[in-house]
Amino acid sequence: MTSVGNPILPGCHPDPSICRVGDTFYLVTSTFEYLPGLPVFRSRDLAHWERIGHVVDRPGQLDYTGIASSGGLYAPTLRHHGGLFWLVCTLVDQGDDSRGGNFLMTAQDPSGPWSDPVWLEADGIDPSIFFDDDGRAWVHGTRLAREPEWFHQTEVWLRELDLERRELVGPEHVLWTGALKGAVWAEGPHLYKVDGRYLLLAAEGGTEIHHAVCVARADTVTGPYEGSRANPVLTHRDLGRSADVVGVGHADLVQGADGSWWAVLLGMRPYGGYHYNLGRETFLVPVTWEDGWPLFAPGTGRVTPTVEVPAAVTASDDGATSGVVAAHDLRWTAVRALPQEVAVPHGEGWELPVRPATLADLDVPAFLGLRQQHRDVDVSAVLVAGPGPQDEVGLAVRQSEKQHVLLHVTGGEERRAVAVRVDDGSRTVLGEVPVHGGSDRVRLSVSARGQDYALLVQEEGAEPVHVATADGRWLDSVTTGGFLGLWIGVYATSTGRPTTASVTVEQVTYVPQG
Numbered sequence: 001m002t003s004v005g006n007p008i009l010p011g012c013h014p015d016p017s018i019c020r021v022g023d024t025f026y027l028v029t030s031t032f033e034y035l036p037g038l039p040v041f042r043s044r045d046l047a048h049w050e051r052i053g054h055v056v057d058r059p060g061q062l063d064y065t066g067i068a069s070s071g072g073l074y075a076p077t078l079r080h081h082g083g084l085f086w087l088v089c090t091l092v093d094q095g096d097d098s099r100g101g102n103f104l105m106t107a108q109d110p111s112g113p114w115s116d117p118v119w120l121e122a123d124g125i126d127p128s129i130f131f132d133d134d135g136r137a138w139v140h141g142t143r144l145a146r147e148p149e150w151f152h153q154t155e156v157w158l159r160e161l162d163l164e165r166r167e168l169v170g171p172e173h174v175l176w177t178g179a180l181k182g183a184v185w186a187e188g189p190h191l192y193k194v195d196g197r198y199l200l201l202a203a204e205g206g207t208e209i210h211h212a213v214c215v216a217r218a219d220t221v222t223g224p225y226e227g228s229r230a231n232p233v234l235t236h237r238d239l240g241r242s243a244d245v246v247g248v249g250h251a252d253l254v255q256g257a258d259g260s261w262w263a264v265l266l267g268m269r270p271y272g273g274y275h276y277n278l279g280r281e282t283f284l285v286p287v288t289w290e291d292g293w294p295l296f297a298p299g300t301g302r303v304t305p306t307v308e309v310p311a312a313v314t315a316s317d318d319g320a321t322s323g324v325v326a327a328h329d330l331r332w333t334a335v336r337a338l339p340q341e342v343a344v345p346h347g348e349g350w351e352l353p354v355r356p357a358t359l360a361d362l363d364v365p366a367f368l369g370l371r372q373q374h375r376d377v378d379v380s381a382v383l384v385a386g387p388g389p390q391d392e393v394g395l396a397v398r399q400s401e402k403q404h405v406l407l408h409v410t411g412g413e414e415r416r417a418v419a420v421r422v423d424d425g426s427r428t429v430l431g432e433v434p435v436h437g438g439s440d441r442v443r444l445s446v447s448a449r450g451q452d453y454a455l456l457v458q459e460e461g462a463e464p465v466h467v468a469t470a471d472g473r474w475l476d477s478v479t480t481g482g483f484l485g486l487w488i489g490v491y492a493t494s495t496g497r498p499t500t501a502s503v504t505v506e507q508v509t510y511v512p513q514g
């Protein structure tokens with residue numbers, strides 16, 4: 001046995017869905033307004049995960065125009081059937097109900113290319129797909145209950161999928177409204193067939209402190225479903241806010257080639273008080289079966305900091321790469337557009353054309369970022385730019401268009417490095433220092449240590465200078481709402497003015513500490 005660290009995917013990797021083909025596991029997670037969308041990870045041992053591509057990775061595949069933060073792509077489900085990978089997911093536009101919805105994509109190779117979306121006639125979120133052994137396929141998902149008995153009661157619906165026509169057919173069935181009386185948000189439903197019986201797994205309680213995993217089973221796929229008396233079968237809601245891992249839920253099951261069962265699920269690790277800046281991360285627990293029901297983390301019922309897996313196979317680990325993050329690295333993301341739509345690879349880094357949009361606009365900003373995957377981390381960028389008087393070029397710690405922290409270099413005669421906190425339309429200067437040097441080359445750094453985000457500027461041949469330290473507690477989703485962890489990256493804006501300027505991002509480094 002080999003001991004594996006939990007989470008298996010640190011940083012903002014929520015709503016994991018997993019499947020196995022032969023001896024290889026594949027896993028996808030949600031990405032909201034970030035692109036490329038829905039990273040696909042591969043593992044042979046459940047321990048080492050390699051990011052092999054993205055489901056949404058070409059212009060025009062989905063329209064992200066005006067998608068607000070924490071909208072966009074929610075909770076995908078990944079399955080393999082008949083030689084194809086099948087993915088169902090929801091594009092959420094909180095501002096415009098007429099756009100988005102549930103869609104299906106397929107691929108022969110999970111690293112891509114994936115098909116264009118086939119839109120499904122279904123409302124709600126968190127679609128899943130189940131291939132029965134009689135050749136029929138069923139799509140299910142969750143939505144607010146049509147006839148709720150209590151506030152925010154949701155229901156899991158089911159309809160058959162015609163695999164040829166790729167559309168939902170036949171009557172709709174409501175399978176589940178939650179295990180506990182008063183339960184809110186029956187989410188992330190997934191159906192499986194185990195020993196001839198249908199098992200429904202669904203989260204409930206909402207994707208915060210009260211999150212939980214519940215199960216129900218039936219003799220026929222359309223129900224009736226009987227809940228387990230052990231529900232919720234996995235939760236940390238009883239541990240309170242001081243637990244190391246909180247909010248565990250939204251699970252998916254997989255059986256290894258050796259017959260062992262596992263669940264991947266999301267959870268959060270608070271630090272510096274009840275704040276989880278890394279967002280909702282992907283964890284792993286073993287599963288066994290008793291009396292025909294799954295037991296999650298048998299013996300403890302807890303998501304633990306390490307998990308024993310049968311054997312580790314050497315492979316590369318996502319997020320373990322410390323140092324220069326080259327332009328071809330699959331960790332790069334942009335907002336509402338693909339990285340290659342906002343920048344051009346250039347040496348070890350990028351040429352980043354300045355855009356009028358700021359990070360506060362519901363638009364495509366010139367921003368290229370990386371998930372903050374480690375509590376303590378140094379992220380540095382060497383930028384070459386002679387910004388115009390009104391331009392801002394620098395680093396951003398981003399929660400959303402409403403909340404972010406900037407460290408930028410101003411243009412004009414008297415150049416300065418300025419740290420700014422942006423909170424819902426108001427800008428607060430946290431600190432500023434003059435930038436003297438004759439060179440346009442400058443190194444900007446964010447040095448996160450727990451909830452302290454130190455912002456530093458370094459001119460060529462000089463020591464780094466501290467500009468300000470931002471309090472990260474104000475940036476996490478406990479404070480701001482929404483579903484996301486933090487991103488750290490480079491940005492450039494002409495603050496609304498037309499521009500043809502460009503910034504050379506010579507190099508970006510991501511170095512975990514401690």
Ligand code: 6LW
Nearest residue numbers: 074075187188207250483
């Ligand atoms: C997702 C829902 C959830 O759609 O959070 O944890 C929502 N559960 O299932 C956004 O990730």
